[in-house]
Amino acid sequence: MTRLSRAICTMLVSATALAAVLPASAQSVPNAPTGPVETQYYANGSYATTTTRSAAPCDSKGNQCDVFYPSNIASLNARLPLVVWANGTGSTPDNYTNWLKHLASWGFVVVATRDQQTGYGNTVLDSLAYMRAEEASPSSPFYHRIDFAHVGAAGHSQGASGAANAMFHSNGAITTTVTFELPNQNWCNPADNCLLTPTLTDGSGSIFYVSGTADSLIAPDTQSGGTQLNSQTAYYNATPGTMLKAKGLLKGANHNDITGTPGCGVLGFLKACANGVYGYMGFPTAWLAWQLKGDAVAGAAFKNGTGEFFTANAWTGRVSNIP
Amino acid sequence: MVRTYCIVAILVVAAAIAGFFAWPRSAPVAADAGAVVVRPADAAPTPAPVPMVEPAAPAPQPRSAVETAILASMEDPRAELRDVVVRRDAPQIACGEKRTARDPVFRRFVWLGHLKMLATDDGTKDFANIAAVCREGQPVP
Secondary structure (H helix, E strand, C coil), X not given: CCHHHHHHHHHHHHHXXXXXXXXXXXXXXXXXXXXXXXXXXXXXXXXXXXXXECCCCCCCCCCCEEEEEECCHHHCCCCEEEEEEECCCCCCHHHHHHHHHHHHHCCCEEEEECCCCCCCCHHHHHHHHHHHHHHCCCCCCCCCCEEEEEEEEEEECHHHHHHHHHHHCCCCCCCEEEEECCCCHHHCCCCCCCCCHHHHHCCCCEEEEEEECCCCCCCCCCCCCCCCCXXXXXXXXXXXXXXXEEEEEECCCCCCHHHCXXXXXXXXXXXXXXXXXXXXXXHHHHHHHHHHHCCHHHHHCCECCCCHHHHCCCEEEEEECXX | CHHHHHXXXXXXXXXXXXXXXXXXXXXXXXXXXXXXXXXXXXXXXXXXXXXXXXXXCCCCCCCCHHHHHHHHHHCCCCCEEEEEEEECCXXXXXXXXXXXXXXXXXXXXXXXXXXXXXXXXXXXXXXXHHHHHHCCXXXXX
16 A cells, blocks of 8 residues: 555544544533523433333334333432323334433433334323323332323324323323424324324413424414414413413524434434534423423523523524513 | 554544535535436326226336435325425425325325425425425525
């Protein structure tokens, strides 16, 4: 091999290695947190996490469930709040591992059906029932470890509909929901595989609508008109005033940024992942910590107009009715 | 050893370059050359005016991969598509008309294959905004 070709090869090897390492270490992180609450929950929590998969199907469609939880759950004194997760269309929990482990690191047990069509919310409720059975089984790691008085839901895209539907059809078992990129109703197929207006307007609980400014085709902030709920603002406005509610859009975030690991990698554009999950980790986690773990400081961040959420650099389109 | 690393590195870089150029995100093609008609969905059944000889049934046209994906997303065995057009510079996007068992009128749709998302025309300006993505050169969501 000549000296020149050896040099070219060395350069290529170096460039390849650099490309593999860059997303994790050297690139600037988009949507960095700016205030104390966002900064606190943007970071991973103190718990190491474990992931298990149900040995048998956990929902009525025959899907298994993945459960993300603190590794030392057996030795903790307190029962842990539960979050039921709903995947976007054609997705499994494998697409959201960074986000789901992040929640588990903050002391949540997260159960996620592997259903790829979660819009109705029925399989999400099945996953809740599965965890109730696990909690009652002496042979389960979750035996007497779950606090079923504090159950929340979260989901992405079609799963955002599924999470909200699960809450509204849970007879009060699920008390709060975080929706990521809740699609306009004109993206629902079939039409009832989404969050229907009567379901929302008759609902109770609390809800945090989260979208991204680069997802204007599927989950935009505003709409032109019409009677369908075709924007995050329309969903927010249709949510009863008796519910605690908030809405915000992460700047520059695309439809699938929640799937980041935490970045999108060099091929992220193939799945509409642009900035990664970074900016989503702070306030959505804070909302759940407030609603399910009683973190009042986190709750104060959403106070209408004056909370930290309203001055955070990474967010826009913010509104809430939190007093 | 070094030679092996070099070969692997060259292959990785070559694949990355090929992938970058093969992915047609905004190819500058003539403005109105942007669509490829996959097929008209419902060919009218061939009438048989003289029942003397049983005409051969027309062979069903094979569905394209994009049509198969769209229909699979709808989970409706009676769903039909017609006039499906794939955006030439963004083949993950398709537009056309669909009808379903519960909504038997053909309505326009937009399909984002990379997101497995299907929008249906609800007569609003918002759908018109979505449908703009069917035009070549528009940003891909």
